[in-house]
Amino acid sequence: MFGTAVVVVAGCFSGSSNDTPVTFHKDVEPIVQQHCQSCHSTGGIAPFTLTTYDDAKGKAGVMVSMTQSKLMPPWGAQETASCKPRMKWTHDPRLSQAELDKIQKWAATGALEGDPKDAPPPYTPQLGLSNSQMELTPAAPYTVTVENNDSFRCFVLDPKFAQDVWINGSNVIPGNAEVVHHVVVFTDPAGESKSKSLGPDGGYDCFGGVGVTAPSVLMAWAPGMLPQEFPADVGTRITKGTLLVAQVHYHPHGAAGSGGYKADLTKLQLRFNSGTPTWALVSALIGNFPKTAPNGDGFSYDKNDPNALSSFVIPANAKDKTVTQRFAIPPVINNKPTPPLFLYGIGGHMHWAGTHVDINLHRLAPADNEPQDECLMGIPQWDFNWQRIYHYDAPSLDQLPSLKQFDQLTIKCTYDNTLDNPKVAEALKQQGITQPKNISLGETTLDEMCLGIFQVVSKIQ
Numbered sequence: 440m441f442g443t444a445v446v447v448v449a450g451c452f453s454g455s456s457n458d459t460p461v462t463f464h465k466d467v468e469p470i471v472q473q474h475c476q477s478c479h480s481t482g483g484i485a486p487f488t489l490t491t492y493d494d495a496k497g498k499a500g501v502m503v504s505m506t507q508s509k510l511m512p513p514w515g516a517q518e519t520a521s522c523k524p525r526m527k528w529t530h531d532p533r534l535s536q537a538e539l540d541k542i543q544k545w546a547a548t549g550a551l552e553g554d555p556k557d558a559p560p561p562y563t564p565q566l567g568l569s570n571s572q573m574e575l576t577p578a579a580p581y582t583v584t585v586e587n588n589d590s591f592r593c594f595v596l597d598p599k600f601a602q603d604v605w606i607n608g609s610n611v612i613p614g615n616a617e618v619v620h621h622v623v624v625f626t627d628p629a630g631e632s633k634s635k636s637l638g639p640d641g642g643y644d645c646f647g648g649v650g651v652t653a654p655s656v657l658m659a660w661a662p663g664m665l666p667q668e669f670p671a672d673v674g675t676r677i678t679k680g681t682l683l684v685a686q687v688h689y690h691p692h693g694a695a696g697s698g699g700y701k702a703d704l705t706k707l708q709l710r711f712n713s714g715t716p717t718w719a720l721v722s723a724l725i726g727n728f729p730k731t732a733p734n735g736d737g738f739s740y741d742k743n744d745p746n747a748l749s750s751f752v753i754p755a756n757a758k759d760k761t762v763t764q765r766f767a768i769p770p771v772i773n774n775k776p777t778p779p780l781f782l783y784g785i786g787g788h789m790h791w792a793g794t795h796v797d798i799n800l801h802r803l804a805p806a807d808n809e810p811q812d813e814c815l816m817g818i819p820q821w822d823f824n825w826q827r828i829y830h831y832d833a834p835s836l837d838q839l840p841s842l843k844q845f846d847q848l849t850i851k852c853t854y855d856n857t858l859d860n861p862k863v864a865e866a867l868k869q870q871g872i873t874q875p876k877n878i879s880l881g882e883t884t885l886d887e888m889c890l891g892i893f894q895v896v897s898k899i900q
Contacts, residue, residue, distance in 0.1 A: 460548070460551055460553070461541055461544045461545040461548060461551070462545070462551045462552060462553025462554070462557065463492045463495060463496070463545065463550070463551065463552050463553055464492070464552065464553040464554060464555055464556075464557040464558040465553050465554070465557035465558075466541050466545060466553075467495065467541060467542060467545050468492075468495075468558055468559060469559045470534065470538050470541065470542065471489050471495060472559060472562040473532075473562075474512045474532055474534060474538075475489050475511075475512065476489060476490060476562045476564075477564055477662050477663030478662045478663060479494075480562070482616050482617055483616050483617065483662065484616060484617060484618070484619065484620055484662050484690060489502075490562075492552045495550070496550045496552070499545070499546035499550040500546060502542055502546065503542060503543050503546045503547075506534055506539055506542055507539060507543065509533070509820075510820070512532040512533065512534070512663070513661070513822070513825040514531065514532055514533050514825075515787075515818035515820065515821065515822065515825060515826075515827070515829075516528060516816050516817065516818060516829045517817065517818070517819050517820070518817070519817050519819045521797055521814065521817060522797050522799075522814035522816070522817025522819075523814065524813070524814060524815060524816060524817075525810070525813060526831045526832060526833060526839075526840070527831075527832045528829050528830065528831065528832055529830045529831070529832045530664070530665055530830070531832075532663060564663075565665060565666070566612055567610065567612065567666070567708065568608050568609065568610035568666040568668070568708040568709075568710055569608070569666070569668070569710075570608075570710055571608075571610070571708040571709065571710055572709060572710050572711055573598060573708070573709040573710075573711075574706055574707070574708050574709075575596040575597075575598060575683065575706070575707045575709070576596075576614075576704055576705070576706050576707070577594040577596070577640045577641050577642055577685075577704060577705070578639065578640055578641035579639050579640045579641070579704075580614070580640065580702040580703060580704040581594075581640045581642060581687075581689075581702070581703050581704075582700055582701070582702050582703075583615075583618045583689045583700070583701045583702075583703060584700055589620070589688065589689065589690050589824075590644070590688075590689045591644065591645050591646045591686060591687070591688055591689070592640075592642045592643070592644060592645065592686070592687050592689065593632070593635075593642055593643050593644070593645040593649050593650075593684050593685070593686045593687075594640065594641055594642040594684070594685045594687065594705075595627075595632045595633055595635070595637060595641050595642065595643075595682055595683075595684055596641075596682065596683040596684070596685060596707060597633075597682055597683075598677075598681075598682075598683060598709070600677060600678075600679045600680065600681060601679055602679050603676060603677065603678050603679055604676075604677050604679075604711055605674030605675065605676055605677075605711060605712035605714075605715065605716055606657070606674055606675045606676075606677055606709055606710070606711060606712075607668070607669050607671070607673065607674045607675075607710050607711060607712045607716070608666060608667060608668040608669060608708075608709070608710035609624065609657060609658045609666070609667050609707065609708065609709055609710070610658075610660070610666035610667065610707070610708040611624070611658070611660035611685070611705060611706070611707055611708075612705065612706040612708065613662075613703065613705050614702075614703040614704035614705045614706065615701050615702065615703040615704075616662070617701060618689050618690060618701045618703055619687060619688075619689065619690075619703055619705055620661070620662075620688040620689065620690040620824060621659070621660060621661040621662075621687075621688045621824070621825070621826060621827075622659070622660045622661075622685055622686065622687050622688070622705060623656060623658075623659045623660075623685075623686045623826065624656070624657040624658050624659075624660075624683055624684070624685050624686075624707060625649045625651075625654040625655065625656055625657065625683070625684045625685075625686065626654060626655045626656075626657055626677060626681055626682075626683060626684075626722075627649070627651045627654060627681060627682040627683065627684050628653060628678055628680075628681045629651065629652055629653070630680060630681070630682050631650075631651040631652060632649065632650075632651050632682055632684050633682060635650070645686055645882075646790075646882060646883055646884050647790055647881070647882040647883065647884075647886060647888055648882040648888075649684045649686055650882060651684070654684070654724070655721070655722040655723060655724065656722045656724065656786075656828065656892050656894075657675065657683065657722065658828070659786065659826055659827050659828050660827075661825060661826070661827055664827065666708070668710075669720060670718075670836070671712075671716075672716050672717040672718055673716055673717070673718045673719075673720050673783075673836070673896060674711075674712040674715075674716040674718075674719065674720065675719070675720045675721070675722070676719060676721075683707065685705065685707055687703070687705055688824070689703070690824075715899060716899065717898060717899060718836060718896045718897065718898055718899065719896065719897055719898075719899050720783060720894055720895070720896045721894070721895055721896075721897075722892065722893065722894050723892075723893045723895070724788075724890050724891075724892060724893075725764070725766045725848060725850065725890065725891045725893060726764040726766075726788075726850050726888070726889045726890040726891050727764070727880060727888055727889060727890055728751075728764050729750075729751050729880055730750075730751075734767065735765065735767070736765055736766050736767055737764065737765065737766075738750070738751055738762070738763070738764060739763050739764070739765050740761075740763060741763075744761070746759050746760055746761050746853075747760075747761050747763070748760055748761065748762055751879065751880045751887075751889075752877055752878065752879055753792060753854045753856045753877070753878040753887060754856065754877055755856060755874065755875040755876050755877050755878075756856065756857050756875050757854070757855075757856045757857070758855045758856070758857050758859070759794075759853060759854075759855065760853070760854050760855075760856070761851055761852065761853050761854075762851075762852045762854070762887075762889045763849060763850070763851050763852075764849070764850040764851075764852075764889050764890075764891075765847060765848070765849050765850075766847070766848045766850075767845055767846070767847045767848075768780070768842050768843060768844055768845060768846045768847075768848070769844070770844045770845065775900075776844075777843075777844050778897045778898065778900065779841060779842075779843060779897065779898075780841065780842040780843070780895045780896070780897050781836055781837060781839035781840065781841055781842070781895065781896050781897070782815065782831065782839055782840040782841075782842060782893065782894070782895055783830060783831065783836070783839060783894040783895060783896045784828045784829060784830040784831070784892075784893075784894035785798060785815055785816045785828065785829055785831075785891065785892065785893055785894070786816075786826065786827060786828040786829060786891070786892035787816070787818055787821070787850070787852075787890065787891060787892065788826065788888055788889075788890040788891075788892060789821055789823070789852055789854070789887060789888055789889060789890075790823060790884070790886065790887050790888060791823060791860070791862035791863050791865075791866045791884070792854040792855060792856045792860060792862070792863050792878055792887055793821040793823065793852060793853070793854055793887070794820070794821050794853050794854060794855045794860070795817075795818065795819050795820070795821055795852070795853040796817070796818045796821055796850065796851065796852050796853070796889075797814055797816070797817045797818075797850075797851045798814070798815045798816050798817075798848065798849070798850050798851075798891050799812065799813070799814050799815065799848070799849045799851070800812070800813055800814075800815055800840065800842070800846060800847070800848055800849075801846065801847045801849070802841075802843070802846050803843070803844075803845045803846055803847075804843070806841065809840070809841060813840070815840060816829060823862065828892055828894060830894075836896055839896070842895060848891065848893075850889060850890070850891040852889035854878070854887065856875050856878055857875060858874075858875065863875060866884050866885060867885075869884070870884070870885060872885075
């Protein structure tokens with residue numbers, strides 16, 4: 440969960456004046472278990488463990504720095520001056536102010552251990568999907584070597600659906616938690632991925648996308664995330680013959696010191712609705728428009744904004760440049776009038792040059808209980824390495840943010856294509872390039888994207 444920067448903790452604490460000692464076992468260990476140990480444990484993806492007092496004491500300064508900066512736990516959707524979503528998120532791992540204060544006071548007052556009898560029970564992560572009905576794995580293990588940089592491998596999984604099915608839950612279980620950083624599972628309705636140049640593992644190298652026509656995101660997984668489970672009356676329809684493509688991001692640090700090689704065989708679990716559900720959940724990737732369509736959708740820019748662009752090209756050495764994508768909810772979908780839609784989950788997608796993304800909604804005719812304009816999600820510190828879908832916490836599905844015909848979505852992506860951006864500098868270095876180059880729309884490491892990921896539900900007619 441935490442980086443490796445060394446930070447000096449101040450000898451004073453500016454929080455509460457309460458003189459009660461803050462100790463590891465009583466106060467800090469419960470926080471670390473709940474928010475950190477899914478990554479920072481033996482065999483986890485993080486570069487060090489936080490499972491014992493000695494582990495945590497040696498990293499007290501780093502813990503304060505990374506939590507106070509909100510870089511950890513990794514959670515991109517943050518409230519900012521430009522974006523304050525009106526709904527909370529489910530399974531939000533962020534620390535409360537009280538938890539932040541406890542860690543800071545603990546570090547500033549000597550990082551005391553306290554009484555081991557005060558320690559909570561050992562942490563046991565939830566790994567499996569309840570009532571899983573199908574498990575899919577690649578054809579063979581994939582080997583990660585320490586000599587490699589971070590790699591992205593797409594595995595073609597064939598569930599052999601002979602008829603349409605409804606998926607009610609999904610989950611990823613990494614075969615080797617030391618090297619699996621995150622996973623995004625896409626649908627491939629036309630089965631195009633099967634014609635890729637596949638290795639013995641049934642996979643191919645991929646980066647920004649899976650390289651097939653009209654994919655949708657079934658789920659996204661990162662360490663610490665719970666299985667994706669919909670309410671009993673909600674399901675995602677998958678048409679017969681559809682293939683699934685699991686894009687796995689491998690981080691090779693876990694291969695160091697143990698021969699330099701780690702094999703992985705990551706598993707995808709699925710659960711199905713027993714019949715046709717009441718609500719259909721559909722995932723859509725919206726954006727990546729290279730130009731403006733006649734109806735005004737697509738790429739757009741504000742000519743009065745000096746940071747805006749007139750085409751989807753981020754010039755070399757450009758900082759704080761924006762790409763704006765607009766999309767109006769169509770009046771007809773699948774030859775039927777578009778029904779009322781409700782936004783269940785949302786995410787963004789850019790590559791290494793991305794720094795900030797906001798997704799906004801303008802309603803043509805808002806209901807009495809909804810604003811005409813609202814920011815649906817903002818990620819002010821975009822990190823390609825920690826992608827996920829964020830789900831709204833609403834009392835019922837019909838109280839989720841609504842989307843109706845002609846309502847307009849705006850996805851605004853901001854980029855830094857300079858050597859001051861460490862992600863860009865590293866990507867160039869890996870390609871043997873010393874200076875930034877113009878970045879265009881595409882799927883490779885030195886290309887860019889501007890996408891919104893939308894999970895919407897509608898009542899089945």
